[in-house]
Amino acid sequence: MERHIQIFLNKLSLAAITIATLTLLLLYLQTPETCVDQSDPNPKPHTRFPRSTCDFTHRSYISLDKRNRRIWSTNAWVRAVSSYTSLFKTLQGQNHISNHSRVLIVSAGPGHAVMALNDLGVSDVTGVELVDSPPLVSRADPHNLPFFDGVFDFGFSGYLDRALFRGRYVGEMERTVRSGGVCVVAVEECGTREVEDVVKLFKRSKFVNAKNVTLAGEMMTRIVMRLTNHP
Numbered sequence: 001m002e003r004h005i006q007i008f009l010n011k012l013s014l015a016a017i018t019i020a021t022l023t024l025l026l027l028y029l030q031t032p033e034t035c036v037d038q039s040d041p042n043p044k045p046h047t048r049f050p051r052s053t054c055d056f057t058h059r060s061y062i063s064l065d066k067r068n069r070r071i072w073s074t075n076a077w078v079r080a081v082s083s084y085t086s087l088f089k090t091l092q093g094q095n096h097i098s099n100h101s102r103v104l105i106v107s108a109g110p111g112h113a114v115m116a117l118n119d120l121g122v123s124d125v126t127g128v129e130l131v132d133s134p135p136l137v138s139r140a141d142p143h144n145l146p147f148f149d150g151v152f153d154f155g156f157s158g159y160l161d162r163a164l165f166r167g168r169y170v171g172e173m174e175r176t177v178r179s180g181g182v183c184v185v186a187v188e189e190c191g192t193r194e195v196e197d198v199v200k201l202f203k204r205s206k207f208v209n210a211k212n213v214t215l216a217g218e219m220m221t222r223i224v225m226r227l228t229n230h231p
């Protein structure tokens with residue numbers, strides 16, 4: 001190869017290397033603005049479509065918040081929560097629940113009972129259901145609760161009627177509530193005979209009382225049981 005062509009090619013590759021290096025450096029120093037948008041004057045993240053794959057702002061969380069606010073302000077929700085509030089107020093009056101009680105709500109649905117207790121000042125409330133409803137209710141199988149024995153002071157379920165295996169369901173409530181604690185179940189309104197059938201499902205508790213109540217618009221019978229001993 002002729003010498004001056006060789007020199008020209010060398011200069012060309014040097015220039016190419018320099019340009020490539022500068023470009024890389026520039027890309028490294030300058031974060032793409034689609035990733036970070038700290039100075040949005042009017043942020044409406046829920047209306048925004050992700051502008052790139054690196055757009056990782058918490059849209060889903062904010063829309064969940066918004067969805068919850070909408071659900072929690074409906075009349076149906078407010079009425080249901082207030083029926084649980086009066087139920088739990090009565091139980092507070094009978095000293096079955098205090099502000100410091102650790103409470104378990106089994107089959108908590110969308111979380112009416114959890115919210116009612118929180119509003120009454122009971123802060124340590126765990127709601128579980130087959131389908132979760134954050135932030136009030138977590139997902140767990142009532143027949144196989146993911147909690148240690150005796151960690152709760154008070155257990156409640158308004159849906160024992162719908163349980164697949166009522167014995168197992170009640171057994172799990174009794175296992176996770178401490179001895180001396182209280183389990184309350186609300187079942188479809190019933191008389192003494194049926195109440196006795198429900199009471200028989202409890203192997204480690206003593207019957208305290210039963211009363212007809214209206215819960216979330218339904219006529220129900222509320223049965224209070226007190227845990228005796230943990231084997």
Ligand SMILES: *[C@@H]1O[C@H](CO)[C@@H](O)[C@H](O)[C@H]1NC(C)=O
Binds near residue numbers: 121122
């Ligand atoms: C329980 O908490 C509620 C709300 O914070 C409060 O109004 C109430 O006085 C508390 N009750 C007791 C017995 O401390």
Ligand SMILES: *[C@@H]1O[C@H](CO)[C@@H](O)[C@H](O)[C@H]1NC(C)=O
Binds near residue numbers: 195
């Ligand atoms: C609930 O009401 C039904 C129908 O009025 C009645 O038969 C039953 O005895 C009541 N149960 C309790 C626990 O008061």
